[in-house]
Amino acid sequence: MNNRNIPEETKRLVRQDCFFGCVLCGAPIFEYDHIEEFHIVNKHEISNLALLCPNHHREKTSGRLSSDRVKNGRQNPFNKGREHASPWHIEPGRNRIVEFGSNIASGLDGDGDYRVIWINGRNYFVQHSENGWVTFSAAITTIDGEILLLIDRGELKSPVNIWDIKYQGTNLKIRVAPTEIILDMDFSNEKIRINHGFFVDERDKSGLYIKDKKIIAAFKGIERGTCEGGFAMGNQGGVFGLASDQSFMENRPYGFAFFYGP
Numbered sequence: 001m002n003n004r005n006i007p008e009e010t011k012r013l014v015r016q017d018c019f020f021g022c023v024l025c026g027a028p029i030f031e032y033d034h035i036e037e038f039h040i041v042n043k044h045e046i047s048n049l050a051l052l053c054p055n056h057h058r059e060k061t062s063g064r065l066s067s068d069r070v071k072n073g074r075q076n077p078f079n080k081g082r083e084h085a086s087p088w089h090i091e092p093g094r095n096r097i098v099e100f101g102s103n104i105a106s107g108l109d110g111d112g113d114y115r116v117i118w119i120n121g122r123n124y125f126v127q128h129s130e131n132g133w134v135t136f137s138a139a140i141t142t143i144d145g146e147i148l149l150l151i152d153r154g155e156l157k158s159p160v161n162i163w164d165i166k167y168q169g170t171n172l173k174i175r176v177a178p179t180e181i182i183l184d185m186d187f188s189n190e191k192i193r194i195n196h197g198f199f200v201d202e203r204d205k206s207g208l209y210i211k212d213k214k215i216i217a218a219f220k221g222i223e224r225g226t227c228e229g230g231f232a233m234g235n236q237g238g239v240f241g242l243a244s245d246q247s248f249m250e251n252r253p254y255g256f257a258f259f260y261g262p
């Protein structure tokens, strides 16, 4: 096998084996690491693949982190120890809770995709449930809609030049510069809370800004509405949506708190 792309089914099994986080620190954003380098083994064997967060992956690539430590982590992943502990252990069928600043929403029983942020026909934040464990996909943007970070079921997809990730307890912070946070969120199986992040459609600069405990709806770059202390229950399909004109309303998912404008 010469293909450098890891098959999706292999990735799914690796995620499952690694308990959906970096095997060394549990971070929910990761890359797939070939423990023995790919150019040596030249195949994608499940047992030779581990999830590593960008920090640990960088250490491994630069040689500061040994293959043996990753191998040990692969056998005894960090998140495995959390499996039966709150807030990681969730009774099946329990509602998903998503908080945006001071706004709370809950809904969707059991397995499936929960579309947390939907803008102009596109998903910007989706919560997935895999084997009772939560993962997420997201597009984090600038205020102008330029994509800074693309995440697919936890896998870091986009090349980001300057950034750092800090993962403590359940809090994840991603910076593009020492003082510039592009994503601040609390993440566990129990709930997701986004404290800071921008989700903007680059086509017309409409989207949602989450900052200072508020959700701000922007249409064509202009802030038009704010939501603070909102509460929504029983959402089946998703949480927050925004459509900047009628043409986007057609495939609007059911169950959103919704901004429509301008």
Ligand SMILES: [Zn+2]
Binding pocket: 022, 023, 024, 025, 026, 027, 052, 053, 054, 055, 056
């Ligand atoms: Zn890590």
